[in-house]
Amino acid sequence: MKKILTSAIILLTSINQAHAFSQETHKRIVIDAVSYMEQNPQSTQYAALSQYALQNKMSVSQLAELLGQAAYDVDDFEDTFLCGAITGSCVQAPLWGAAESIVKYTSYWHFQNHTQGADQHGNDFGGYNYDKLTVWGTIDSLAAAWLKGDYLDDGKGRETGWFNADSSKYNSYDITEAHYRIDSQSNYSMYNDFEKIPFQPIDNLGQYWFQSYLDSGNPQVLGFVFHTTDLLQPHHTWTTSDLNHSSWEGWIKDYYDQEQLNDPSLIRQAINTFSPLDKASTDVRPLLTQGGSFSYAQGGIVLNSEDHYDRVDTAKQVIPHAIAMVVHLLNHAMVAR
Template sequence: MKHLFKLAPVAFAMLACMPAKAWNTETHRRIVLDAVEFMKAHPNQTRYASLVAGVTRAGYTMEQFAAAIGQGAHDVDYFEDTYLCGATTGNCQGAPLWGLGSGLARYTSFWHFQNHTAGADVHGNDFGGYHYAKLGNPGDIDRLAATWLVGDYLDDGAGGLGGWFGDTSKYNSFGVTEARYRQGGYSTASMYQDYEKMPFQPIDNLAQHFWSRFLQAPSAQSLGFVLHATDLLQPHHTFNVLGHNHSGWESWIEDYYDTEKLNDGALVLAALNDFTPLAATATDIRPLLTQGGTYSYKYGGAVMSSTDHALRRGVAKKMVPHAIAMVVRVLDRAAVRLGQ
C-alpha cells in the first residue's frame, strides 16, 4: 500500500491564481483535518483504529495522511477542467474575467452544487446540479454570469459545437469532465449548447467518480477529492445560487471558524446521528452525501437573506459540525478499504 500517498496522474492542471468559492479552500482543509481529530478523540464511535492501522501499514503517519487528504479537499476548487466557449468567437476560457472576488473564480465551480430547489434532472439524477434555467430567485452573480455567458457552450472538443467564427477547443470538457461526472446518467453535447440552459452534473457525482478511483487504487489524493463534497453543507450549493451573500457567508465562516468554535466536538458527535453509516462494503456514497445536502437545504437558507452575525453563527453551528460528521462517515468506510 505504499502507493497511498503517490499523487495519481490527473489529466487536468490545478491553478492557484484566483480564489475559488465553495466553502473557502482553507475551510475545506480545516473540515477534513477536524474530522480526523474528531475520530482520534472518539475511537469508540468511529473506525479510527482501523484508519491508523491502514495508514501505518502504508508507512505513513496520521499527520501526513490528514495533511494529504485535507490538501486534496482544498485542491478541487483549483481544477482547470471546465471551459466555456464564446457563442460568437468560439474562444474557450476556464474562468470569467470578472471571476476575481465574484464568488465564481473558475467554471469548474459549476459542478459543485446539488439543486434541492428543483429535484430530478434530465440526466437521471435525483437532484441535479447548477442550472440557471431553474433558478427561482437568481442573485447578482447568477445574473452577471448569465449576461456574460449567454449562448456560450461547453467545450466539447475539436469538431464539436462551435462559435460563429470557429472552434478553439482547449480541453473537451464534455468528453472528459462531464463524462466523468455523468455516473451512468444520460447526456448529450446539445444539453450544454447554451449556458443559460446547461444542466450541470451535481457534486455528489463528482465525489462518486473519485470515490470509485479510491476503491480501485487507494490514494490520499483521490480520497481528498471526494471530501470536497462538504460543499453540500454550504446552503448556497443546495439552493442553486451563486449570489445572495454566497461569497460573504463563506468568508465569514473562514474568519470565525476558530473564535466561534464551529468545530465543537460535542456538536459533531450529535451531528453523526443525522448520517446513516456506510456499510463496510458500500461502493456508492451518494445516498450519504445527499443526506448532507438535504440537511443544509432544510436548515441553512437564512444566510442567503441576512448577514446578521448571530444568525450566521446559529446556521454555522449546524452546517460545519455536519460537514465534519459527513467526512467522518466517509473516512470510516475508507478505513475498511485501507485495511484490505
C-alpha cells in the same frame, strides 16, 4: 453603453463569490474530522485509518494534511472550459479575471439543487442550471447574460464559434462531464448554451472520486471526495452564486475558531443524525444527499441575513455536520476497500 460597462464591472468584482466554503475551510473540515476520529477511536475506524497512513508511509497528521489539501484543490481543477459563442475561444475562468484568484468554471459542478426534483439527466437532484434556479441574484443573472450562448468545450473539430472558430483547450464534455455522468444520461445539446446547461450535481463528483479511490487506494484521490462538504453550504443546495454567498463563506473562515464551530460535542451529535452506509456499498451518494438535505432544511436564512447571530446559529449546525459527514466517509472508506 454605460449600463453595459457598469454590469461588466459588477460581474468582474463579484464573480469570485461563487465559491462555497473557502478552500481553507474545506481543508480545516477534513483535518478536524481526522482529529475527531483520533479522539474517538472506539466509535470510529481510527485504527484502520492509522494503518492506512502507515501503508502510505506517513503519520496520521500527515495523512490529514494530504486529505485536507486534496479537498482544497478541487476548486483549482483545470477541467472545465467554456467557449465563446462567437469567438470559439475556450477559457476555464472569466477572461476579465485572468490576473485574479477567482472561481473557475469547474465550480459549477459543485451544487445539488434541493429546490427542484429530478433533472433531465435522471439524477434525483440536479446541479447548477441557471434556467431552473428558484433563488438567484445579480451574479447569477449577469453571468448568464455575459455567457449567453457559450458552450462547454467538447474538443477540436466539433462545436465552434462563428466561421468555424475553434480554440478548444480541453474536452470537458467527454472527460469531465462523462466522469460525473454516473447512472445518468447526457447528450451534447444540453451543453451548448450556458444559460440552460444542466451541470451534473456534486454527489456524482463525489461518487466518481470515491470509486477512483476504491480502484487505486490513492489518498489524494480520497481527499478529492471530501470537497463534497459543499453540500453543507446552504448556497449550494438552495443553488445560487449570489445572496450573501461570498460574505457567508468569509464569515465562516473568520469565525471558525472564535465561535468553536468544530466543537466535538456538536460533531458527536451530528454524527448520530446520519444513517451510515452499508459496509458492502460502493455508492456514497445516499450519505452525501443526507448532508445536502440537512443544509437545505436548516440553512436557508443565511441567503437573506448577514446578522452575526443568525450565522452563528446556522454555522453551529452545518459545520459540525460537514465534519461528521467526512468522519462517516472516512469510516466507510476504511472498510469498503
